[in-house]
Amino acid sequence: MPDLNTVVAEIAAEMLARPDRGDVATYIPELARVDPKHFGIAVIDAQGEIAAAGDAETPFSIQSVSKVFTLTLALGKVGDRLWRRVGREPSGSPFNSIVQLEREEGVPRNPFINAGAIAVTDVILSGHKPREALGEILRFMQFLADDETISIDKAVAESEARTGFRNAALANYMKSFGVIENPVDYTLGVYFHHCAITMTCRQLAMAGRFLAHRGKNPTTGHSVVTPERARRINAVMLTCGHYDGSGDFAYRVGLPGKSGVGGGIFAVAPGKASIAVWAPGLDAAGNSHLGRIALETLAKRMGWSIFGA
Numbered sequence: 001m002p003d004l005n006t007v008v009a010e011i012a013a014e015m016l017a018r019p020d021r022g023d024v025a026t027y028i029p030e031l032a033r034v035d036p037k038h039f040g041i042a043v044i045d046a047q048g049e050i051a052a053a054g055d056a057e058t059p060f061s062i063q064s065v066s067k068v069f070t071l072t073l074a075l076g077k078v079g080d081r082l083w084r085r086v087g088r089e090p091s092g093s094p095f096n097s098i099v100q101l102e103r104e105e106g107v108p109r110n111p112f113i114n115a116g117a118i119a120v121t122d123v124i125l126s127g128h129k130p131r132e133a134l135g136e137i138l139r140f141m142q143f144l145a146d147d148e149t150i151s152i153d154k155a156v157a158e159s160e161a162r163t164g165f166r167n168a169a170l171a172n173y174m175k176s177f178g179v180i181e182n183p184v185d186y187t188l189g190v191y192f193h194h195c196a197i198t199m200t201c202r203q204l205a206m207a208g209r210f211l212a213h214r215g216k217n218p219t220t221g222h223s224v225v226t227p228e229r230a231r232r233i234n235a236v237m238l239t240c241g242h243y244d245g246s247g248d249f250a251y252r253v254g255l256p257g258k259s260g261v262g263g264g265i266f267a268v269a270p271g272k273a274s275i276a277v278w279a280p281g282l283d284a285a286g287n288s289h290l291g292r293i294a295l296e297t298l299a300k301r302m303g304w305s306i307f308g309a
């Protein structure tokens, strides 16, 4: 078995040296300012040992990676009734697409495309004020990562609120079918703010450990979800976590993973490790270009693909 620390250090050196960095997201003006030269990686094994390299301690905007955690929270609140409000099939469409909503009565294909994540946020919001719902999401992240310093970048949230016309269209369109229950502005406000949570690779890998270990943090023994639920969340990440790039990600990397337009990817090697990578430049599907290559390299060198070596 290759040494994890060595592999992680090698990957960081290789990624930092590559000229092909992808393009940073520009549709959220605050994200356009991020330097595409960054690369960070953190891997936490079953014993809690952390292998980290590059910019693993630099906070970045987690964006859609937050949707793994809002899905977990919403399932905790309403259980399998959630699947009446959102599907669990890959969309084969870009993350911000609206086309399927018309044909499928306003029910989004899965919880990771924007429409689906907005519907999930609406479930968390129900019965609460926006500030309370957002506080619950943030505290959940802080609890999972065991780190109270995790915060929301208000400038990013406001930047997206000012320019999020597509998300507003998706939310209003779902509202017309009754899929969104709360005032659209409230739901969108919470959604933009949870996407604007900033975390480091190390914090993100910490937060997601329960998904690599049958729903439990293996160090504290604390159970976050049942083993069955962890398995199912991982299944949705594998099939839908990279939008219309999900098939290619499974083919190349072979791990459940969730990307965000901030350039982060959270991935799970079941029973082995919780992983976070960050490289701000994106590919055409809006997934981190070098993040994917780094994970592909890691899975290959460690023999971690869930489909076998």
Ligand SMILES: NC(=O)CC[C@H](N)C(=O)O
Pocket: 062, 063, 064, 065, 095, 096, 114, 160, 167, 192, 195, 259, 260, 261, 262, 286
């Ligand atoms: N893919 C993403 O990370 C998209 C999240 C972003 N906040 C949006 O709604 O457009």
